[in-house]
Amino acid sequence: MIIEAQGLTKTYQSKSGPVHALAGLDLSVPRGTVKALLGPNGAGKTTVVKMLTTLIRPDAGTAVIDGIDVIRHPKSVRRIIGVSGQYAAVDENLTGFENLEMVGRLYHLGGPAARKRAQELIDLFELTAAGNRPVKGFSGGMRRRIDLAGALVINPKVLFLDEPTTGLDPRSRIALWDVIKRLVADGTTVLLTTQYLEEADQLADDIVVIDDGRVIAEGTSDQLKAQIGGHRVVVALVDAADGAVARDVLARHGSGIPTISTDGRGVEVAVTDGPNALQNMLADLRAAEVSLHDAGMRRPTLDDVFLKLTGHKADLSAADDDDSSGPKLSKRAQAKRDKARAAKAAAADLESVK
């Protein structure tokens, strides 16, 4: 195990009382593997990463990375880790090259080696054309790539990726996944946090699902999916009056109890053998003369995982905000967003206190 953490605890004081960001979280990551921490906003993912990367101290618990105690020897830990966070921590006024050179110097590579490494990374991340322009003019995806490159200036023993693709458009997301896949192909140990089940599925060997600062499930992607059921079949009815008939049909071919949306026109059920079940359902629905607006399969989402594991939905509302937070937001819009976030955090605080 290259990362070994036990009983990590962190409590913040808020107006509505103490908030347990982490409530005794255990985590171990074998060398050379990719582990994903999956959870909604406020689950404690970032807190775990911040503790392991020496940014915050746990109230209780221990953490060891490659045999080094994170709490007692933070500086030694910093020499062997690379961190890339969700806010693309790069200096807007510096060029991509200057950002990477600065990081190299601060890792104490010395000037020539820092410059050499910066150029290698610029080439590697295909930023050659943009490397000598200030980051200010970069797209969100390019900023993330520079930030990720910053985490790789040394060849880190452990790479921490805190929501590496949150806020990116789907194309940039896939491009970044590609970069990460290449990295893990040569054996770097990665601890990654994400709100997207698909991302964890794509990148990680093992997934740890956390909620309210606790591990609520752990296993490979396949094991988790087996636990929550595979695909979902969703049908949209033309007439809500067909709801009962449709539910019976879906129940017959599905692997659970179908749910009906509040307007009575959406019916959904988990299925084991997706395509077959869908075909059978459609045939039966046609036989029952139920007309449909839409029908299809979808992959389980974090919400499905949470509904199954905790009985409550993941609070992804704040995450939606993140998605809209491109770097181009005006100051005012940012202030507004921050306010909204604070309000949501307060609401979440209330939830967790309950």
Added chain:
Amino acid sequence: MNARHADIPAQPTPSASDATPTAFAMADSATTKAASAVAVANAVRAGARAAALPPLPTWNPFSLWYSDGWTVTKRNLIKIKRSPDMLVFAVIQPIMFVLLFSQVYGGAIAVEGSDYTQFLMAGIFAQTVVFGATFSGAAMALDLKEGIIDRFRSLPMNASAVLIGRTNGDLMLNTISMVIMMATGLAVGWRVTTSPPEFLAGAGLLLLFGYAFSWVMALLGMSVKSPEVINNASFLILFPLTFVSNAFVPSETLPTALRVFAEWNPVSSLVQAVRQLFGNLGTAPVPDIWTMQNPVLTVLIGITVMLLVFVPLCIRKFASISSR
């Protein structure tokens, strides 16, 4: 543990040839085009290259401190060069203040034993270096919000380097402002009547005071929740500090409570010391208060106290801050 890399032995340092098949297989399954194959080859080479990085040079603690501080200072100097708004603020504002005060109030405010322009300049110098320190506060708050502080804190760098780089950046900006203000002052009739060493001592005292005050504002910048707050907070501190002083009017003209505040205000001592060193005191009597009678000493004590208190506080604070 059904891990993809479970078969890789502990401490993997894969050679390029080991990694290639895995990497290509992965690229095939990825949704990208032929370009990714080239990129993958790049990545594999980079993995090998990174492994071949020279061992870290050994540094003694002092050269580490010095080199980290300089690395971050350089970052802030580039920032000054590339953000026109900051330079404009640093250049235009002092010109504006000199012209506004000397031309608008100059006729209305009569100062005993001196003309207003001579009296005013030291006050404007002091105000500018104190205002200049707010950059440190705002910049720390912004770096914190944008996560750059997190990046720095995850690096094995010296803990004080970010703050040293920050305050050095302010020092540079203040120096630029100072030169421009002096030129403007000379243009509207201000004159230094003392020897070059005294002049340099005065300029040095101003910059040193500004530098020390940068640390105060940096602590404030690290303590507020958002960069917006810091601007409002700094004005609450800066306006009383610079206006309830002898910077723009002689402190004797103030009501008793304000006069006492003004006489003990470190900014007043700074202004008084600079007037003395630049030969701008005129024939006005100096208030019979120790701080006003010994302004240079008072300012030096003030600078020392500020640095002794706020440098350790800042470094301690820095070691525990993180975004959000």
